[in-house]
Structure formats: structure tokens, C-alpha cells
Amino acid sequence: MNVNQQQKTRSRRRGFTLLEVVIALGLMGLLVGMIFRVARSSMQLSQVVVEEQNATMERNAFFNLLKSHFEQIPGNAVMRLESYDSRSGAISRMLFTLTFQNVPMSFNWGDTPMTAEAVELATVEQRDGFVDVVLRFYDEEILEDSDSTGADDIEPVAEITLLEDLWMCDCEVVDGRTLEYLTDWDNNGQLPLQVKFYCRFDPTADIVQQTFWVVPKQNPEVIMRQIMQQNPGGPQVAPDGTGGGGNIPSIEIGRPNTGGDSGRGRTNGPGSGGRRPGGGSPPSGIPGGGR
Numbered sequence: 443m444n445v446n447q448q449q450k451t452r453s454r455r456r457g458f459t460l461l462e463v464v465i466a467l468g469l470m471g472l473l474v475g476m477i478f479r480v481a482r483s484s485m486q487l488s489q490v491v492v493e494e495q496n497a498t499m500e501r502n503a504f505f506n507l508l509k510s511h512f513e514q515i516p517g518n519a520v521m522r523l524e525s526y527d528s529r530s531g532a533i534s535r536m537l538f539t540l541t542f543q544n545v546p547m548s549f550n551w552g553d554t555p556m557t558a559e560a561v562e563l564a565t566v567e568q569r570d571g572f573v574d575v576v577l578r579f580y581d582e583e584i585l586e587d588s589d590s591t592g593a594d595d596i597e598p599v600a601e602i603t604l605l606e607d608l609w610m611c612d613c614e615v616v617d618g619r620t621l622e623y624l625t626d627w628d629n630n631g632q633l634p635l636q637v638k639f640y641c642r643f644d645p646t647a648d649i650v651q652q653t654f655w656v657v658p659k660q661n662p663e664v665i666m667r668q669i670m671q672q673n674p675g676g677p678q679v680a681p682d683g684t685g686g687g688g689n690i691p692s693i694e695i696g697r698p699n700t701g702g703d704s705g706r707g708r709t710n711g712p713g714s715g716g717r718r719p720g721g722g723s724p725p726s727g728i729p730g731g732g733r
Contacts, residue, residue: 517659525625575605610642
């Protein structure tokens with residue numbers, strides 16, 4: 443009897459009870475669930491980081507494009523800024539249209555090379571209340587300047603969205619004469635000193651300010667007008683076909699006339715007696731000028 447009881451006790455010690463099995467399975471399930479949660483959180487975090495990096499690169503590319511554009515504006519460029527208030531429900535925000543003309547810009551649209559006569563940088567409000575920044579290309583001049591009267595009813599030949607889903611994007615210019623901040627600019631004869639952009643990418647984000655200097659350059663039309671005023675008749679052409687570059691005086695450098703040169707047909711330099719104006723001997727370094 444004692445032997446049987448000892449064998450039963452040993453067999454009981456070798457196995458697991460149902461409660462122990464249930465507890466073990468529960469702990470294993472919790473461990474597996476925690477592992478999956480950590481893995482999913484890591485994947486979500488990496489995705490958020492990638493999205494933030496892409497958004498930052500896109501914004502930096504946008505501002506670099508504006509910087510390069512403002513640095514290359516020619517002297518005869520025409521710029522116009524129009525700002526207007528847009529109200530969507532209880533939200534009121536400012537939208538703008540910044541137009542450039544006489545700014546050479548080439549682009550490819552549908553594998554077709556094109557040249558834009560005018561370019562517009564504008565903000566467009568979406569249905570969800572956010573703002574997109576678009577770039578429009580025109581193959582005709584739309585602003586009035588010294589060469590064209592412009593037309594406001596021309597449709598753009600191409601439109602590109604540069605930034606999407608901005609909460610706010612405003613534009614101001616600084617007048618170089620009065621140093622005032624203006625939200626409208628329509629001075630065809632002068633470019634502003636600075637162009638400022640105020641962007642808020644999220645409703646809770648801080649405002650990002652970017653300032654671009656408009657480098658002053660000489661207007662090529664003014665240069666040509668000055669050249670024509672200085673030479674209204676244009677280049678003179680001789681009957682034999684020579685000329686056209688103006689009369690270039692011939693210059694001869696010689697020794698001052700001395701006694702040994704008398705009677706050889708040489709003429710004295712400026713002044714009397716072969717002396718330079720103001721008296722004194724010629725400086726050294728000129729042929730025949732002494733030491």
C-alpha cells in the first residue's frame with residue numbers, strides 16, 4: 443500500500459494542473475500581445491518620422507525655389523501683389539496672388555518644352571479650410587507694362603501645386619522708399635525691396651517667416667535708351683564699307699623735339715618748346731623722357 447501511494451504522489455508531481463496551464467497560456471498571450479504592440483508602435487513612429495522628413499524636405503524645396511527665383515529677377519521685371527479676404531464659415535483668412543512678368547522661365551509640360559511669359563504664385567482655399575500654394579504658367583503677358591497692355595481673362599497653360607494643406611500663407615512686400623509693409627503692390631516701374639511670406643503649416647504650429655531680398659538690377663530698356671541718346675545717329679559707315687565703330691584717334695608717342703631733330707618734320711608735343719602742359723620735364727619711363 444505504501445508503495446502504491448508513493449507512486450501516485452510521484453505521478454502527480456510530474457504533471458501540471460489545469461489552473462497552471464491556463465495561467466501559463468494567459469501569460470504567453472500577454473507577452474505575445476506586448477511584442478506586437480511594441481512592433482506596431484515602432485512602425486507607426488518610423489512612418490511618422492518619414493512623413494515629417496518628407497514634409498520638411500518639401501517645404502525647404504519650396505523656399506529654395508522662391509529664393510532662386512527672387513535672386514534671378516531681371517531689372518525690367520514687373521511684379522504685382524493682390525491680397526483679398528476669404529471667409530469660410532467662421533474662419534477668415536487672407537489669400538494672395540503674386541504675379542511676375544518679363545521673368546524668363548522655361549519648363550516642360552507633357553514632354554513639350556514651353557516658355558512662360560508670365561508666372562503666378564497664388565494661394566487657393568480648399569473645401570476643408572486648408573490652403574494650397576499653386577504656380578501658374580501663362581504663354582501670354584497678363585500685366586500692363588511699357589510693352590503690353592495685358593489681359594486678365596487669359597487662362598494658364600499649366601498649373602502646379604507646390605504645397606498642400608497649409609493652415610495659413612500670407613505675403614507682404616517692403617517698399618524700398620518708405621520701408622512700409624504692404625499687402626498690395628502695383629508699381630510697374632519699381633520692384634519692392636523685400637518679399638515676406640508667413641506660413642503656418644498646422645493649426646497649432648508656429649508661424650514660419652521667410653524673407654527674400656529682391657536684388658536691384660539695371661533695367662536693360664533704360665540702358666538701351668541711354669545708348670541711343672548718346673549716339674542718336676547710330677554708327678557711321680564709310681562708302682567703302684569701313685567704319686561703324688566710330689572714329690578712333692591715332693596716338694603717337696615720340697621723343698620731345700631736340701636740336702638734333704630740327705628740320706626733320708617732327709612736331710612738338712603739347713605746349714610750347716616741346717614741354718608738357720604745366721612745365722617740367724617728362725616723367726621717367728617714357729621713351730626719350732630722361733632717366
